[in-house]
Amino acid sequence: MSIVKMSKVSLVGHLADRERLIARVMKLGLVEVIAFDSRNGGEEVKKLVSPDNADEKAARLESDMSRVGAALGTLERFFPEKTPMFFSGKEMKVDQYKTIVNEFETVWESVGALTDIESRLAALQSEENRQNSLLASLTPWQALPLPLEQTETRTTRIQLGVVPAGVAQEALIAALAEAAPESFIENVSADAELCYIVAVCHRPQEETASQVLKQYGFARVQFKELLGTPDSNMRLANERIAEIKRERAELEQKAGLLAPQKIKLQVLYDYLEIRAERQKIVAKLGRSDSAFYLEGWLPTKAVPGFCAKITSEADCYIETTEPEKGEDHPILLENPKLVRPFEAVTQMYSLPSARDIDPNILMAPFYFLFFGMMIGDFAYGILLAAAIGIMIKKFKPRGTAGKILNMLFLGGLSTALWGMIFGSYFGNITSVLPNWLGGGGGGAPATGIAPLWFDPSKDPMKMLIFSMIFGTFHLFVGMGIKMYMLFRDGKPFEAIFDVGSWYLVIVGLPLFALGITVAGLPIGLYTALLGVAMLVLTQGRSSKNPFMKLMNGIMSLYGITGYLGDILSYSRLLALGLATGVIAAVINTLATLNAPGFISAIVFLVIVAFGTVFNIAINALGAFVHSSRLQYVEFFSKFYEGGGEAFQPFEIKTKYIKII
Amino acid sequence: MSVFSDSIFLANGTFLALLGAAIAVLLAGTGSAKGVGIVGEAAGGLVTEDPNKFGQCLLLQALPGTQGIYGLLTAFVIMTQVGVLGGSAPTLIQGFCYLAGSLPIAFVGLFSGVSQGKAAATGIGIIAKRPEELSKAIVFAAMVETYAVLALLASILIILNVPNITG
Structure with a gap:
């Protein structure tokens, strides 16, 4: 629904319990730790910065990790394993994991063996190079007796x-x-x-x-250091190369025996990584002779659970405080399942700051509808949603990639919806195909499936006006959020005069232009004039000089060009939708150029298939880009500040194994 | 009028309409070709260093390609109305109108294609140093595209309304 409320948590515990408590905090994965030495406090604080060589310990663990990583690299080279596109770790039961952890001594032996194999292979490689270059230099002399x-x-x-x-x-x-x-x-x-x-x-x-x-x-x-004829030397070199090849094959076989150990090596790698991460956190703590101090951000609603679980682990003192007004805190977003995919759009722009409103729930419906309008074809929408759906099922992507794919899936559904509204099915194929097949058969030409509302290519002006009205509504929502924020911050004057007056102007002018009257009065004109008056009288308020006040007030009316540009910008809803339809029509026309028959049916299918894939790809890219742009440039500019830092809890993050 | 209609080319408006269609494809396509080329050159340099960035680069390279498509679109809409792929031969006046209608996307397509290419090429630098900021690079390039979209809109609206012009 919004930006998750954060509390600042302070934890003081016995030094003896530090490892245990840190491990527990990591497992819970709820706290973003604030580095103790980031606070200003001069010498007093410096003395309390955790000194226990945690950084060195972390560095040692990381060098172990890189050894295991290199051994894994050796295995990977000989026995490559295909990793899926969106890889998030092999699943493993806790028991199995624990068994492997208990066997680490033998796993380390495997790592050592693989390291030896790797260095032996490197030595063999350089010797082989030497022998080969010797061969090359001797070859011209081979005939010399x-x-x-x-x-x-x-x-x-x-x-x-x-x-x-x-x-x-x-x-x-x-x-x-x-x-x-x-x-x-x-x-x-x-x-x-x-x-x-x-x-x-x-x-x-x-x-x-x-x-x-x-x-x-x-x-x-x-030739120094060579004895015997060139020919005999060459024979020796060739023998040595053959030997090297044999030896290499042996080493590869040896590595092959270790291949089943790969999963254990991966567990070891992850195990080391978890420990290294813990040491990095320990380095961020404060400590006295007998106690340690941890400070971090925690979602407010997780506070009771967190306190209960931590205090059950070991005796410690926990205190939570609310952030001060206006204090920045890490940002975690929480939205309904359908809105979550659209968070990717906001994330790509900038996360909201702690003072912002989370725009996602208000932005998502517009994004959904804009995306669909810009393609607007039933069949394309279904195909897009199906293709993306299969990808999601198959790869189970996470993170931003997952969000974007889910968003495209929803976009496909929206596209199908608008396709029905606009009567577009593979463009105009529902009229082209019957006419082609029944060509010359007399009777009225087929008109295809009728649109639920209207066909924008037949009545583009109607669609243009609809696009702009829809866009104006979008802008009004953005301005509404700004008003809300101003009211919330105790600035009702700014809310009414800086934002509200523009509502009056933007609503009033078109009503006036269309000549709409209520009870004989040109209501639009009055509304617009009221807005203009409010602007002229208030927008110069920062100036001291009364003349400048008026001048600045009048100058502020120039802002109308900005709003006009914003509203016209929504004409892309029409233009991109038309583009899809016309490209589809081109494809259909090309596909039906020949008279119907067996071969032309195949030609038809090939052209439509390739054309459709091309059309969907190019227009889905366009729809993604331009829907985002309408949010970033037109919508966000009305109220959004951004610049928040993402909430990055201290949690177990592994490269290979996911424990279930 | 008689001076014009003496010429074989100007017996009706077909030639002028097709000239318009050709100009739209020609200029907008040139703009896109140049723009896509500019991004391709920049992307080639980055992909030499880091082949994994190919996908992101391709996305940026595709952006200045739309002007060419808009030009083709405009040409196609003209062709469907003047008796080449449908419709009937236009009058001389209508022919001039089709020619006029092709001009916005032709010229804006030419120049915006090149400019968008330049904007997208600097985006390649963003991908090189901060790949997570790809969307910002896309938005910079998309800002240019707006004007091609507006030109396409003007062209299409003019062309679709030409059959209503009599004379």
């Missing part, structure tokens, strides 16, 4: 090296033969960029030979 460590004989020097592929080999050989006769040079292999060359020369000629080689761009290649 010499051991790599042999760089000389008794009388010769042996050099391995590369020259760029572009170098003329014959010229090199000739030049070498001339400078150092009896040298030997041979091409071992070549690729697109390089020639791999072995050169042998007599020791006395080494200098000259090297100079010639250098001229031709020869760069020496050396």
Whole structure:
């Protein structure tokens, strides 16, 4: 119905009971804890800030969590498990959970084993990379029959090296033969960029030979720490790679044996997380030598239950106080089941502040109707509601995503409702299809299912006026909330003159324009003039100078443009509704271009199916966006402040397991 | 009048009406194509960093696409009235009126499509840094869309009333 009333709760207990009480508070999940050190109190307070290294304990628990998380990651990599789109935890019985908690020693062993496997796998991976790059560097030399460590004989020097592929080999050989006769040079292999060359020369000629080689761009290649021919080295490397593969398979098998432990690891992870969260809360408490102090927000109606349950756990002192007037408190909304989905719209804008009215219950009916009007087709509405309904059934989404889906589901129903009112079923298919099938059969063309009220595409002006009247009503509700808030805050003068006068102007002007009279009097004119007079006389009240008072009063009438813009903005109700209908008509026309027959029936079905999905998708997006906009820009601007912080109770939040 | 009606094109208003339909699709579609492209470029950068944001980005990218649809809509409504997909050939005056009716969505579609694209592209930045504020990014882009909706409304209202114009 509204913003839930909050009380500030203060709890003082024995230090010895702290862990137990904190665990209990967490399990109840009703309190948002206020950090003790956030209060201003200087040295006195600082001395009482809970010092028990709780932050360090939390950090230690979190590092344990990350170890377990990494082990779970290893398992996940080898044995991926599909998680549903909106995952909220596997369900587990308390007994089962407790059994696993008792087995934590073995679970930690599994974590250790998985950590070892992971680091071993990483080592294997880097070795494999090394062997592969060695292979790559040896491949060009594979045909060389010499051991790599042999760089000389008794009388010769042996050099391995590369020259760029572009170098003329014959010229090199000739030049070498001339400078150092009896040298030997041979091409071992070549690729697109390089020639791999072995050169042998007599020791006395080494200098000259090297100079010639250098001229031709020869760069020496050396293999240190390798013994034997390139071929034998390559064989060794290949054997090692095969071994690595075998070893990796073994490790994977070992990990496979641990796969059934996954659920236990998940329990351990959640267990650690709960403990870490508790330590973070302990860090927010105050303490003396023998007692601790907890302060937080608690929904007022939960106070008696909370006190009873906590005091039954251990002796402690609890005090609750109401927030001071105007004091901000965390915001929890409570609305009827049908309104709850629409809270998502408000949440996306901004939560109400403690001084606001919860706008949801007043906003929801308008959102529901606007959304439907902007699509306005019976079949589309049913299809949308069915598709969203299946998603909700299948994924059971929670949180904001769940709210939005529920809202779209309701929007689908609204769409179907307006579809009946406007006589739209897949657009104009109820008239197009019979005419197509019975084409040339004579008789009057079918007109389709008649609308319950009227067809906006036949009478757009009527729909335009209806949209604006509907919109004006929406604005009036928003202004009404503002008036209520002003009255509530003891400002009746502002309520009547700042808001009330505009009611008179906005109601009066159209009545005057339409020339409606009551008992011969132009009642609209009088109403509008009364409103104008109220505005001119009161809106300049903040100025001191009487002339400025009047000027500001007159200037305030300029505000009418704002209201005019707001009201015209509701013409989108017509425009977007028309857009859906016309796109549907395009689809139907395209689908029935050919004469009826077997093939054209298939064409018809394909075009209508694809067209319908496209039309629903694009217009549902449009309806969502523009219905939200009408709330945010036109409605909320009249009264809404926002800026509230969501109520985030200290509660058990787990990643994997949900205990039932 | 005789100068006009001597021309084959202007024997009646069909050519002018179809010219209007073509302009509506052409300009509004161009606006949307540019707008959607601008958002796509920005979104591409973000998705490179964080592929999980694809869905949210796509939502923003779809927003400037509506002008093109409005242009097509307008063209279609004209076609159903001038003997192409229904209705009958308009008179010369009616043809000019159809042309006039196509102009609001054509020009507003062109410019609002581009502007909405720019607004939505900055929204990509919001998604990058504060993904929970997606709705605010959408609202900024939707503010621009208002004027395309109003133009569509004007176009459709003009076009639907053309058959009542005689002459």
